[in-house]
Amino acid sequence: MSSESDLLPGQLFDRDMEEALIGAVLINPDVYLDVSQIVEANDFYYKSHQYIWEAIQHLYATERSFDALTIRNELIAQNHADDTGGVDYLAGLANRVPSSLHAEYYAKSINDLAIRRRLLASANDIAKLAYRKDFDIDTTIEMAEQSVFGIGESRYKSGLVPVRNVVRDYIERLSEKSMHTGELSGLGTGLRSVDVVLDGLHASDFSIVAGRPGMGKTGFLIGIARHVGLELKRNVAIFSLEMSSEQVLERLVAQMTEIDSQKLRSARMSNREMDLAMHALELLSEAHIYVDDTPAITPMQLHTKCLRLKEQGLDLVIVDYLQLMSGGVRTENRVQEVSYISRALKGLARDLDVPVLAAAQLSRAIESRQDKNPVLSDLRESGSLEQDADIVMFISRPHQSEKDHPDRNKAKLSIAKHRNGPVHSGIELVFIEPLAMFHDLYRGQIPE
CATH class of the missing domain: 1.10.860.10 (DNAb Helicase; Chain A)
Incomplete structure (x- = not known):
């Protein structure tokens, strides 16, 4: 032979x-x-x-x-x-x-x-x-x-796997978790009140952060990228379809230094602020945070780039934002195209065994309702988003337009869908507008 x-x-x-x-x-x-x-x-x-x-x-x-x-x-x-x-x-x-x-x-x-x-x-x-x-x-x-x-x-x-194999792997994970009680089982977001509900971001989960324009979706995602990439020292891929890579970097520096983004943009800073900015840039130059600002990227392009990065190590994929992606395939209408993109992102999370976190826009219909609280049907351009996503979070700032309201900077993050955990009607956060940055309403806060 x-x-x-x-x-x-x-x-x-x-x-x-x-x-x-x-x-x-x-x-x-x-x-x-x-x-x-x-x-x-x-x-x-x-x-x-x-x-x-x-x-x-x-x-x-x-x-x-x-x-x-x-x-x-x-x-x-x-x-x-x-x-x-x-x-x-x-x-x-x-x-x-x-x-x-x-x-x-x-x-x-x-x-x-x-x-x-x-x-x-x-x-x-x-x-x-x-x-x-x-x-x-x-x-x-x-x-x-x-x-x-x-x-x-x-x-x-x-193919079909004997359940005894799954049991064996599950026992190993349980044993490992039991030795680290009190720790998150997924990647932390940097927001304790959010992590208590989600238990972190888990591998193979496709999560959506949705809201109307100006609610702080990008700032929320960048805050998570900053925490995972710098504090947890893990590998993060950011696909920014709305901002350039330099603008993403500027947002990261603003959150790290708490220097107003406008000051960074104009470089009108004090000596101390300049030193803080330079130190932040040094830290970022050593971090494993990767930014791709290809406009209208397709799921296939995104998948290929993540596959290459996976060889070096990949722990989190962030997409900002989903509706700006192009399907790259022929579809009869935009709803079908967004449905294809949604399924592809869920497939990416499963194939690469990493959390995929994507921002999404909400329909304008919410503005015409008396009740402004978002619901799953408000996800714009596709009903498959709520079906494909493992987690759907809504960001809202109820008093954003009221300049003199004492709670103007308060934000609410509701967990409307959580396939493997509890939902939550509204985790209270604070949004610092000049930094486009969220933090817990109270340090050490645990949501009720």
């Missing part, structure tokens, strides 16, 4: 390996369940072997058993008998291998060669794309990345 190292240059298929796998499942049909999680019919190079594997798939799904004779009958029913060598060929395959012991190895080898063929086909497609001058370069790069990324994604197949 040939091995991969024996293949001729440019030969990305192995007939012996394909025949060995089919022979192995004919000898012992019980191994089919294991290898079917690794290899699919279109992973086989030879059409005849694809037809045989499809026949085996169908027979196992309907009859829970198969042999050379029933496979032949299925091939006849599918009009592929003449293309596959008949029952003698099938019987001969069972004699090609002594046992089914190495069936999993055969399957992995076939799948590996199939992926290499797909990579080669993708490379050819990318070469053709490079000559397409009717596409701009950004579109060309995105299509090329999407082509290769799709092959990579197909390698990770989620």
Whole structure:
């Protein structure tokens, strides 16, 4: 039997390996369940072997058993008998291998060669794309990345897992948590009153922070990025679709130094303030906070960039804000496009096992209501946002427009949806407008 190292240059298929796998499942049909999680019919190079594997798939799904004779009958029913060598060929395959012991190895080898063929086909497609001058370069790069990324994604197949495996992992997590009682199980936000309700931001959760313009959504997100990146020393990716990377940096410095953003922008600062700003910039230059200010970024572009960063370490993804993203795919209307973006961000959180936190706008309909408290149906442009999100938070500042009101700087953060925890009608915070920064209403506050 040939091995991969024996293949001729440019030969990305192995007939012996394909025949060995089919022979192995004919000898012992019980191994089919294991290898079917690794290899699919279109992973086989030879059409005849694809037809045989499809026949085996169908027979196992309907009859829970198969042999050379029933496979032949299925091939006849599918009009592929003449293309596959008949029952003698099938019987001969069972004699090609002594046992089914190495069936999993055969399957992995076939799948590996199939992926290499797909990579080669993708490379050819990318070469053709490079000559397409009717596409701009950004579109060309995105299509090329999407082509290769799709092959990579197909390698990770989620299958049924025995619950005993889940129990084992869960016990390990419980044991670890029991040794750190009092600590958050997720990433802290820097706001104790929020962390008490959420228990931090958890890996694979997609969370939305929504509010009308001017409520402080960006400041809230930047405050979390500052806490996670600087105080927790974790890796944070900020996708800023509304502000430039320099403006994001300015917001970070304002929160770190408590220097008015306008002073930073104009550089009209005292010597002490300048020293504070320079020290903050030094700290930021060492932090693992990454900013991408690509306008109208697509989910595919965002996913690709996060995937690259994940190799170095990625603990939190922030998107500001969701409705400024472009779907990058054809949809009938904007509602469908936002729904696609929402599902993609939830998929990103699951695929990379990191928290994804996105700002979102609320519908203007809230302004015409007597009750100004946001509800889930106020999420703008898509009903799927409330469905896809694990957590939905609403920021409001009830007395923002009343300049002389004593509670003008008070804000309310309501947890309207919390898939794995409690909701809350309104956590009270303070919003410091010149710094676009939130803090707890009372230090050490625990919400009721």
